[in-house]
Amino acid sequence: MPPSATMSPTPGADEPIPLFDPRRQYQRLQTEIDARVAAVLAHGAYVNGPEIAELEDALCRSTGATACVACANGTDALVMSLLAHGIGPGDAVFVPAFTYVATAGAVRLAGATPVFCDVLEATANLDPTDLDRQAARVRKSGTLRLRAVLPVDLYGLPADYAGVQSVADDHDLLVIADAAQSMGAAREGVAVGALAPTTTVSFFPTKPLGCAGDGGAILTSDGALAERLRLLRTHGTDASRTAVALGMNNRLDTLQAAILLAKLPHLTTERAHREQLAQRYDDLLAKAVEPAPRDPGCTSAWALYTLRSERRDAIQQALSDQQIGAGVYYHAPVHLHPAYQAFGDGPGSLPVSERLAARVLSLPLTAEMTEAQVTRVAQAVCAAVAG
Ligand SMILES: Cc1ncc(COP(=O)(O)O)c(C=O)c1O
Missing domain, CATH: 3.90.1150.10 (Aspartate Aminotransferase, domain 1)
Structure with a gap:
């Protein structure tokens, strides 16, 4: 039942x-969702309202990540993660070929070059052996700097993070998990969000944790990275509204955070x-x-x-x-x-x-x-x- x-x-x-x-999930959780939405409409902080920090804290608690930065969608979460790591033109970023196009699209939007790897027949997730092969090939060609790999947890099943990390260490690659589809999953008892140094998620309505529109977040164990992500999210401005970096506007709406807070439990x-x-x-x-x-x-x-x-x-x-x-x-x-x-x-x-x-x-x-x-x-x- x-x-x-x-x-x-x-x-x-x-x-x-x-x-x-x-809509069926909304019918089931309507009382909690409506109460949360009404509270936001009443307090009026529609952008950067208190529900944003509350959601970020709740996501850290539920995943074991030490920091969380909510943002506008899962694609922005990927682009921001790449930019916050200084990845851009001339950089190779390895992605599985069998994924939603957004994974590779984010690499292009950051100005970097996607390098496609094959996936494992059994899990449909990134094949660490092919990652090793592709990384060796790119290194030999000498045309691009090897920078990062984006494993994807396809259909909600976590990728082989131990296998990927081991190859990533050999090639000096950052691991940024594209967990758009896997909120709530775990590997060897470790929750998605704490399986990689940086993890991006999507709150698209049909995802395991979905809002009523677009939403996303970055979970990380790196506090300094989280600070750079927060700058990127709000025009590069610090607490005194001084622009100290180049940034964008890719915040999560307070209303979406409120809906996610009703659904997360x-x-x-x-x-x-x-x-x-x-x-x-x-x-x-x-x-x-x-x-x-x-x-x-x-x-x-x-x-x-x-x-x-x-x-x-x-x-x-x-x-x-x-x-x-x-x-x-x-x-x-x-x-x-x-x-x-x-x-x-x-x-x-x-x-x-x-x-x-x-x-x-x-x-x-x-x-x-x-x-x-x-x-x-x-x-x-x-x-x-x-x-
Ligand atoms: C694997 C994967 N990566 C990234 C995204 C992008 O997420 P969003 O639609 O929230 O931008 C999706 C969304 O479908 C996805 O499935």
């Missing part, structure tokens, strides 16, 4: 099952419910498709349940015919998107990423879903595969 299911109406057997529906219960539903998908789908990736040392945030099948397109069509939402994340690896082709070596160069892009399909997996709904989706998948 979903968390606090008594507050949400039980969906009927033939009702559409959307891939995401943030529910993150653990919601994740646990999605985990249960994911287990049910595994059980029901085992004979029909390759189930969602897992990693024995990890607690996934279960942002998405992503199966793999040669019959992906037929399954998606069959689900759509039955008003069940499903999505392809992602239909092409980033090095094959027109805007990034100049930074890669074209088709065939990163085979695991390319194979995954042709086979993945994400099924509905929200904290509001019931086991009966998961059963209905799984049965539709199995029928599509059999047909």
